[in-house]
Amino acid sequence: MSMKKNYVVETIRKAQMIQLLAKGKRIDGRALDQVRPLTIETGLIQKANGSARVTLGNTQVIAGVKIATGTPFPDTPDKGLLVVNAEILPMASPYAEAGPPSEEAIELARVVDRGVRESEMVDLTKLCLIPAKSVVTVFVDCNVMNVDGNLFDATSYAVVAALRTSKMKKYVVKDEKAEATEEWIPVPVERTPVSVTLARIGERMVVDPNTEEEASMDMRITITTDDEGHICASQKGEASTITPAQVLEAADMSIRLGKQLRDQITEATK
Amino acid sequence: MIERKQVIPGDVIARGNHRYGPYVEKRGDEYIALRVGLAEVGRDGVKLNPLTGPYIPRTEDDVIGKVVDINGFGWVVDINSCFDGFLPASFVFGREFSPSTHDLSSKFKVGDMIGARIESFERSRDPQLSIRGHGYGKIDSGEIIKISPTKVPRLIGRRGAMINLISEKTGCDVRVGQNGIVVVNGPPDGIVKTAIAVKMVEEEAHAADLMAKVDAYLGGSNGGGS
Amino acid sequence: MGEAKKQLIGDDGKRLDGRKWDDLRPIGLQVGIMKNADGSAYIEWGKNKIMAAVYGPKEVHPKHQVLPDRALLRCRYHMAPFSVDERKNPAPSRREIEISKVIREALEPAVIVEDYPRTAIEVWVEVLQSDGGSRCAGITAASLALADAGINMRDMVVGCSCGLVEDTVVADLDDTEDKEGNGDMPVAIMPNLGQVTLLQVDGIYTREQFQKAFELAIEKGKQIYGMQRQALTNRFFGGEATSSHVEEGAE
Numbered sequence: 019m020s021m022k023k024n025y026v027v028e029t030i031r032k033a034q035m036i037q038l039l040a041k042g043k044r045i046d047g048r049a050l051d052q053v054r055p056l057t058i059e060t061g062l063i064q065k066a067n068g069s070a071r072v073t074l075g076n077t078q079v080i081a082g083v084k085i086a087t088g089t090p091f092p093d094t095p096d097k098g099l100l101v102v103n104a105e106i107l108p109m110a111s112p113y114a115e116a117g118p119p120s121e122e123a124i125e126l127a128r129v130v131d132r133g134v135r136e137s138e139m140v141d142l143t144k145l146c147l148i149p150a151k152s153v154v155t156v157f158v159d160c161n162v163m164n165v166d167g168n169l170f171d172a173t174s175y176a177v178v179a180a181l182r183t184s185k186m187k188k189y190v191v192k193d194e195k196a197e198a199t200e201e202w203i204p205v206p207v208e209r210t211p212v213s214v215t216l217a218r219i220g221e222r223m224v225v226d227p228n229t230e231e232e233a234s235m236d237m238r239i240t241i242t243t244d245d246e247g248h249i250c251a252s253q254k255g256e257a258s259t260i261t262p263a264q265v266l267e268a269a270d271m272s273i274r275l276g277k278q279l280r281d282q283i284t285e286a287t288k
Numbered sequence: 289m290i291e292r293k294q295v296i297p298g299d300v301i302a303r304g305n306h307r308y309g310p311y312v313e314k315r316g317d318e319y320i321a322l323r324v325g326l327a328e329v330g331r332d333g334v335k336l337n338p339l340t341g342p343y344i345p346r347t348e349d350d351v352i353g354k355v356v357d358i359n360g361f362g363w364v365v366d367i368n369s370c371f372d373g374f375l376p377a378s379f380v381f382g383r384e385f386s387p388s389t390h391d392l393s394s395k396f397k398v399g400d401m402i403g404a405r406i407e408s409f410e411r412s413r414d415p416q417l418s419i420r421g422h423g424y425g426k427i428d429s430g431e432i433i434k435i436s437p438t439k440v441p442r443l444i445g446r447r448g449a450m451i452n453l454i455s456e457k458t459g460c461d462v463r464v465g466q467n468g469i470v471v472v473n474g475p476p477d478g479i480v481k482t483a484i485a486v487k488m489v490e491e492e493a494h495a496a497d498l499m500a501k502v503d504a505y506l507g508g509s510n511g512g513g514s
Numbered sequence: 515m516g517e518a519k520k521q522l523i524g525d526d527g528k529r530l531d532g533r534k535w536d537d538l539r540p541i542g543l544q545v546g547i548m549k550n551a552d553g554s555a556y557i558e559w560g561k562n563k564i565m566a567a568v569y570g571p572k573e574v575h576p577k578h579q580v581l582p583d584r585a586l587l588r589c590r591y592h593m594a595p596f597s598v599d600e601r602k603n604p605a606p607s608r609r610e611i612e613i614s615k616v617i618r619e620a621l622e623p624a625v626i627v628e629d630y631p632r633t634a635i636e637v638w639v640e641v642l643q644s645d646g647g648s649r650c651a652g653i654t655a656a657s658l659a660l661a662d663a664g665i666n667m668r669d670m671v672v673g674c675s676c677g678l679v680e681d682t683v684v685a686d687l688d689d690t691e692d693k694e695g696n697g698d699m700p701v702a703i704m705p706n707l708g709q710v711t712l713l714q715v716d717g718i719y720t721r722e723q724f725q726k727a728f729e730l731a732i733e734k735g736k737q738i739y740g741m742q743r744q745a746l747t748n749r750f751f752g753g754e755a756t757s758s759h760v761e762e763g764a765e
Contacts, residue, residue, distance in 0.1 A: 026354060026355075026356045026366070026398060026399055027399060028354055028399055028400075028401055028432060029397065029399035029400050029401075030401055030427070030428070030429060030430065030432065031432065032399065062563070062642075063563065063596055063597070063642060063643045064561065064643070065561070065596070065597065065598065065599060065643050065644075065645075066596040066597075066643075069596065076549045076550075080594075080642060082594060082595065082596025082597075082642075083596065084595065084596050084600075084601035086600070086601055103595065103604060105604055107592075107638065107640055108569075108590065108636070108638050109548065109550075109551055109554070109565070109567035109569075109638040109640065110550065111550050112550060112569055112572070116590050116638075118605075157595065157596075157601045159594060159595035159596050159601070159604065161594055161640065161642070163548070163565065163640075164548055164549050164550055164551075165550060166549065166550075294747065294750075294751045296661060296670065296742075296743055296746045296747075297624075297661050297666075297667035297668070297669060297670055298667070298668065298669035298670050298704070298705065298706040298707070299706070300706075311666065313668065320668070320706075322626065322666040322667060322668065323661075323664055323666060323667075324661050324662075324664070324746055324750050338664055339664075339750045340553070340661075340662060340663065340664035340750070341663075341664025341665070341666075342552070342570075342571055342663075342664060342665075370570070370571035370572050370573065370630065370633045371573065371632075371633075372573075411582075411631055411632070412582070412632075436664075438664065492752075494750065494751055494752070495752075
């Protein structure tokens with residue numbers, strides 16, 4: 019069941035929202051292209067190889083990285099594995115339920131995964147121990163702790179921050195077996211993908227929608243860019259249409275804001 | 289002099305033989321707090337003013353709600369409680385109402401805010417609402433603020449003292465539902481001040497000199513003590 | 515491969531982390547930190563990091579589970595995949611399902627469910643990092659979350675686990691002591707009513723050891739109850755436990 023369908027925006031609020039948007043402002047005082055305050059805290063889960071807690075306004079996500087060894091996929095025998103999972107905890111929202119992941123949570127995990135994977139943030143070839151037999155598996159599990167809109171970006175920033183600060187044991191191969199040494203090395207991170215989500219409300223596109231804005235939007239688009247400003251992943255959401263001009267507008271905003279956000283994320287995860 | 293004690297669930301408020309109010313349990317000769325709040329033993333017996341807790345509908349309460357659904361026979365209204373309220377179409381259109389002749393959304397749509405009264409609340413079904421009477425019905429405009437329903441008595445104040453103070457000093461019309469929903473209308477800077485004053489009351493409901501604090505914030509002397 | 519068994523209690527009587535037999539690990543509590551939940555509490559107990567949140571009273575879904583004369587109390591204890599040494603599959607394990615049940619049964623005697631007929635009260639306990647004693651820590655936080663939500667309660671509920679390590683009764687076993695020791699006994703109590711609402715035992719105890727561990731758990735539970743009180747005071751009374759006098763008739 020879609021969470022957005024359950025939250026009803028008051029008609030008075032929606033009217034105020036539309037009125038303000040026409041003047042280039044939003045209901046919480048932000049500009050159309052302004053992201054809410056973003057905080058990034060890392061290393062909070064010492065038992066994990068890496069972790070991050072991100073707050074984007076009142077949306078809060080915790081991501082934890084765990085390293086294990088496993089067998090590679092047959093068609094990529096020399097690449098390690100990256101698995102990204104997300105759960106919207108029942109405590110995160112009155113509309114979230116316990117149970118197997120909803121289609122929302124699955125879409126969330128897969129979109130975030132795509133941004134990380136397509137950007138080649140983690141060099142999976144560096145995670146190969148014995149080709150076709152043994153590789154390192156990097157699990158990134160995300161817990162959405164509190165929902166206030168824009169889970170895509172908050173979760174993506176948490177995953178990126180956790181990976182950037184993750185450490186793993188160095189493996190050596192002895193007698194055709196991979197063994198973990200006591201030496202700690204950083205997880206091989208090459209680049210920093212940044213996801214930016216826009217929502218369309220009436221005629222306008224706003225960045226980083228909160229709960230009320232998401233409940234009022236009729237279209238959402240998430241675009242992920244890499245360090246060179248290349249677009250590496252995108253997802254349009256909601257059962258509606260988007261014009262080609264709006265797609266390009268979104269792409270430009272994502273490239274521009276992506277740069278600022280990347281600086282903030284890299285600074286917080288030095 | 290009444291002694292006001294800060295209590296948590298399980299605390300003994302008093303011993304002896306007293307009358308006692310809600311959120312208090314009598315165990316032998318002890319009176320036990322069932323909530324976090326401020327307890328007092330005075331001429332009305334043992335009382336607990338809770339500082340947190342849900343809104344449980346009571347008959348004749350004025351509430352402010354949001355229409356969240358429309359079915360054949362009325363409007364389902366979110367009244368910030370464990371149950372949604374129900375406003376029967378017959379209460380609005382009269383006894384001749386029929387779903388085939390009356391379009392409910394012509395009166396109230398999903399998302400509309402309404403001021404209503406709890407007409408009845410029986411344990412076996414959802415609370416029934418009524419909008420008969422002066423001042424009830426659709427709320428067309430205003431800033432919506434949500435507070436803990438337990439703070440509503442503080443926000444209204446003794447015989448309306450607090451709410452009148454805020455309203456006069458900000459030039460705003462402040463409408464308070466017993467269910468913790470507040471709607472403010474007035475000049476933009478007045479609305480901002482009202483919102484801050486309301487949050488102040490919510491956060492410092494436990495303070496003894498709250499009236500003076502709010503008065504000071506709103507920038508004037510109110511004459512007399514708090 | 516033979517490995518010398520770790521000495522869990524040194525010759526000086528100190529445990530692996532330096533504690534004496536009856537020392538608790540450091541405990542930190544915060545109430546009311548989650549914005550959407552009706553009530554919430556966060557606990558750090560040693561290396562445990564656990565968030566508890568409450569929604570309710572609210573409508574019951576699915577409707578056929580509604581109870582006409584009381585609230586339905588639901589509880590889920592869940593461990594995040596990154597909370598333990600080996601990554602855990604996110605799907606609920608049998609252990610989590612059992613713990614969810616015993617936590618619910620530990621909290622229910624305190625919650626006055628009769629005051630909320632035809633509703634549900636949901637308690638969510640999420641373990642972000644686990645290090646022994648997480649169910650007791652979860653109960654301690656859940657009780658605070660219920661109080662934060664303003665649900666009528668007869669008493670608070672507080673938990674502490676005691677047990678046996680190398681034949682010595684100790685308080686508050688951490689993960690290593692739980693795995694390599696001789697017994698663990700999680701206990702939860704309602705401190706004012708003096709009632710036990712959770713009791714689980716594993717290990718082999720003599721009658722004397724059993725009594726000693728059990729009574730130690732209760733004594734420690736009462737100590738932790740004092741911390742619960744302070745956490746609620748911080749949240750609701752501006753951090754100062756006081757009582758004040760007001761003129762009769764003032765607001």
